[in-house]
Amino acid sequence: MKTALKWGLGLFLIAGLAFAVFAQGKTNLVYLSKWNVGEVTQGIINDAIDDWASDHPNVEVERLWSGRNVNAKLMAMVQAGTPPDFYDEDPMLIENSLGKSGLALDLTPYLKKVKSYDIDKPVFDTFSKGFFDPWTFRGQINTLPIQQYLTVFWYDKTLFKKLGITKTPDTWPQFLALCERIKQAGIAPIVMDGGVNFYNMYYFSHLADRIEGKNALLDAINDKTGKSWDKPGFLQAQRYVKELRDKGYIIKGFEGYQFPAGQIDWVQRKGALLLIHTYMPIEVKESRPDDFVYGSFPFPSVPGGKGSQYDLTSIVGGVAILKATKDPDLAFDLLKRMVSLKVQTRFAQEALNVPTIVGVELPDIFKDLEDIMKKQTGTFRDYSGGPGQFEPELAQTIMYPLNQNVLFGKLSPEDFIKQVKQKSIEYWSKKK
Amino acid sequence: MPGAAEEVSMLKRKRVLVLLIPALVLYLGLFIYPAVQALWVSLHDWSGFTSEMKYVGLANFAELARDSTYWESFLITLKVIFIGGGGIFLLAFIFTFFLTSGIRLRKVFRAIIFYPNVVAPIALATFWGFLYNPRFGLINGLLRSLGLESWTRTWTGPDLVFGAVLVALVWTYVGFYMVILISGVEKIPPDYFDAARIAGAGKVQIFFQITIPLIWDVLVIAVVLWIIIAIKMFDFLFAFSGGMTVPQSLWTNAVYMFLLTFGQRVAIYRMGYGTAVAVTMLILVVVFAGIARLAMRREKIEY
Numbered sequence: 001m002k003t004a005l006k007w008g009l010g011l012f013l014i015a016g017l018a019f020a021v022f023a024q025g026k027t028n029l030v031y032l033s034k035w036n037v038g039e040v041t042q043g044i045i046n047d048a049i050d051d052w053a054s055d056h057p058n059v060e061v062e063r064l065w066s067g068r069n070v071n072a073k074l075m076a077m078v079q080a081g082t083p084p085d086f087y088d089e090d091p092m093l094i095e096n097s098l099g100k101s102g103l104a105l106d107l108t109p110y111l112k113k114v115k116s117y118d119i120d121k122p123v124f125d126t127f128s129k130g131f132f133d134p135w136t137f138r139g140q141i142n143t144l145p146i147q148q149y150l151t152v153f154w155y156d157k158t159l160f161k162k163l164g165i166t167k168t169p170d171t172w173p174q175f176l177a178l179c180e181r182i183k184q185a186g187i188a189p190i191v192m193d194g195g196v197n198f199y200n201m202y203y204f205s206h207l208a209d210r211i212e213g214k215n216a217l218l219d220a221i222n223d224k225t226g227k228s229w230d231k232p233g234f235l236q237a238q239r240y241v242k243e244l245r246d247k248g249y250i251i252k253g254f255e256g257y258q259f260p261a262g263q264i265d266w267v268q269r270k271g272a273l274l275l276i277h278t279y280m281p282i283e284v285k286e287s288r289p290d291d292f293v294y295g296s297f298p299f300p301s302v303p304g305g306k307g308s309q310y311d312l313t314s315i316v317g318g319v320a321i322l323k324a325t326k327d328p329d330l331a332f333d334l335l336k337r338m339v340s341l342k343v344q345t346r347f348a349q350e351a352l353n354v355p356t357i358v359g360v361e362l363p364d365i366f367k368d369l370e371d372i373m374k375k376q377t378g379t380f381r382d383y384s385g386g387p388g389q390f391e392p393e394l395a396q397t398i399m400y401p402l403n404q405n406v407l408f409g410k411l412s413p414e415d416f417i418k419q420v421k422q423k424s425i426e427y428w429s430k431k432k
Numbered sequence: 433m434p435g436a437a438e439e440v441s442m443l444k445r446k447r448v449l450v451l452l453i454p455a456l457v458l459y460l461g462l463f464i465y466p467a468v469q470a471l472w473v474s475l476h477d478w479s480g481f482t483s484e485m486k487y488v489g490l491a492n493f494a495e496l497a498r499d500s501t502y503w504e505s506f507l508i509t510l511k512v513i514f515i516g517g518g519g520i521f522l523l524a525f526i527f528t529f530f531l532t533s534g535i536r537l538r539k540v541f542r543a544i545i546f547y548p549n550v551v552a553p554i555a556l557a558t559f560w561g562f563l564y565n566p567r568f569g570l571i572n573g574l575l576r577s578l579g580l581e582s583w584t585r586t587w588t589g590p591d592l593v594f595g596a597v598l599v600a601l602v603w604t605y606v607g608f609y610m611v612i613l614i615s616g617v618e619k620i621p622p623d624y625f626d627a628a629r630i631a632g633a634g635k636v637q638i639f640f641q642i643t644i645p646l647i648w649d650v651l652v653i654a655v656v657l658w659i660i661i662a663i664k665m666f667d668f669l670f671a672f673s674g675g676m677t678v679p680q681s682l683w684t685n686a687v688y689m690f691l692l693t694f695g696q697r698v699a700i701y702r703m704g705y706g707t708a709v710a711v712t713m714l715i716l717v718v719v720f721a722g723i724a725r726l727a728m729r730r731e732k733i734e735y
Contacts, residue, residue: 068675068696068697069694069696071694071695071696071699072694075480075481075694075703078480078481079480093699096479096699096701097479097481097699097701098481100479100481101479101481101482102482103481193676194589195588195673195674195676195677195679196676196677197677197680198677198697198698252566253566253567253586253589255586255588255589255590256564256565256566256586256587256588256589256592256593257566257588258561258565258588258673258674258676259674259676260674261565261567265567270567389697389698389699392695392698392699392700392701393692393700393702395698396691396695396698396700397501400698401680404590404680408589408590410590430495
C-alpha cells in the first residue's frame, strides 16, 4: 500500500512538473475586449482568435470579455502593472486612454510592412485611400479598424409603399414635406431616444455641417475665441431642429425614451425615420417584422448650404496593441487576422457591419447604403460619443446638455448659441 | 506595585489589543490607506493611465469651486438626501407604527415591504424604467385603461425624471429603514407599553411619546446610514437610464465623479479631478453625519 502511494505521489509530481515546464514554454497574450459574451461581434472575434491560435500552438490567448465599461478595467490593469496585449475599443477612446499616455504601439510600420492574411498586399493597402486619416493621431496609428459604421436615415420600404411614398428627400424642404406627409398618415415621422444625449446631436451636427460646410462644427468647438459660433449657419441649424419639435415631427414622449425604446418603436412601425449608425440593423434584428425591408438615405442637403448631401460621417471600432506586449510581431500577426477577407465577410454578413477593407460584399440590407457610399463626397466628424467623441469634457458638460435643452423645448436656438459660445470660451480659458 | 486585580485588567487589555490587530490592519489597509491615497491623487492632474502624476496642489479643488456642473450635481445630491430621506423616514415611521401595533400578518407585510432590498439595484432600476416607459409602461397603461389619458406623462422626461427616480428610491429603501426601526421597537420591554396603556395613552400617543424616544439611538444610526447611501448613490441612477447616459437631472456627485474619471461612451479620463469630487463626497459624509448626530443628540435613555 505504501509503495503504491509512493508511486502515485511520484507520478503526480512528475506530471505537475511536466505541466509547469509545458505551460512556461507557451507565450501568453491577453485580449481585453469591450464586447460581451453572446454578442455576434464577440463570437466572430473569438473564432478569429481560435483560428489563429490553432496555427500557433505555443501561444495561449486569454480573452477578457468585459462589456462597455472596459475602460475602467483597462485602467485597473495598467495601474496594477499587468496591462493586456490587446485592447478593443473605439479609436478615440483608445487615443484618449492609451495613445495620449504613450502606451499604444504605433501600428503604422506593421500596417505598411506586413502582408495581409489572405490578400497579396500589405495590410495598409487593403483599406481604401485615406481611410486611416481620421484615426491618425500625432502621426501615429494606434488602432486597427475592424468594423465601420456610417450614419444615414433608415426607413421601412414596406411602410413607405403603403403610404404611397416613392422618393426619399434630397433637400431639407423635401425632408420637412416628407415628415408632414407621414404625420398626416398618423405615424410619428421621426423617432429618437431622448435619453441618449450624444445621438441627439445628430440633427444639429448634420444640419450645421450641411449649412456651414464639412467639419465647420468641429472647428467651432475647437475655436478658443468662440467667434466661430457667430456664423449664422449654427443658429439656423438649431432653428431647424426646433422646427422639427414645434411641428410635432418627433415621436410623442421621446424626451423620456431610454435606449433602445426609440429604435424598437421604429422597427415596430410606430415611427418612420431613424437617423443612426449602420450598427442599428443588428440591434433590432429580433424585433423586426418579416415584411420589414430596410431602406436608407443620406441626411438631406440644405439649399444654399456649403455642405454636400453625400458628405457622410464614418466611425470605426478597432483594436490596439499595447507597447508593453512581449512580442509585437506576434501580436500584429494575430491582429491582422481581424481584417482578413474571411473575418471581414463574417463581420458584414453576420454582425451587419460595413467592412473596413475594400472588396468585401455588403449584405442585402445595405443595398441603398452601397449606392450612397458610391456617391460619397467626403467624411465629416461624427459627434456620437465613443468613436465620435470630441473634446469629451466639453461635450459632456456643455454641448450635449445645451443641445438636449433645445430638443426638449427648454432653450431657444438664440440662447443656445449665446450659451455655447460663452461656456466654450470659459472652458478653453480653463484649459490654458 | 499594581494589585492582582489591576494586573488581570492589564492582561485583558493587552489581549484585546492583540485580537484587534487583524481587524485594525484590514481597516487601515482597505479604508484609511485608499482614503489617504485618494486625497493624494486629488492633488494631481492625472489621466489614470500614466505612471507619473503632475502635482497641481489644490488646483482641482479651486476648479471645483468654479465648476457649475459640480454645484448642480451637489444640489441634486442634497435633494436625494433630504427629499428622498424625508419620504423614506416618513413612510418607515408609518409602517413601523402599524406593524408594531399588533396587526395580523405583520411578518408578511414586513417581508413584502423589505423585499426590494434583496433584489439587485440594477434589476430594480430596470424594473422602474419599464414601469415609467411613456409608451408601454405600466403606469401610463393603467391610466389609459382607466380612461385617464390626459393624466399620462413622460415620467422619464427632463421635468419629471428626478421625481420619478425619488419615488423609486423611496420604494426601494423604505423597507430597510423600517426593519431597522422595528428591530429597535422590539427591544423595548413590553412593560413600558402596558404601563402607558394602563395610564390611558392611545396608540399614537404611545408611538410618539414612548416608542420614538426609546429608539432614538437606532434612528440616529439609520439617518447616518441613509446619508452615506444617498451621497454615494450611483448604481440605481446609472441602471435607471439604461446604462447609456444618465440624464443630467440625475447627476449626483457620485455620477459626476464617474463621468469625470471613467465615463463610458464619453470618457473624460480626469482621474485627479474626479478624485477631488470623491474627496468632497467624503467630507460631505463626515460633515452631514456629524451634523445629524449633533442635531439628534438627546439624553440617553436606558432600559
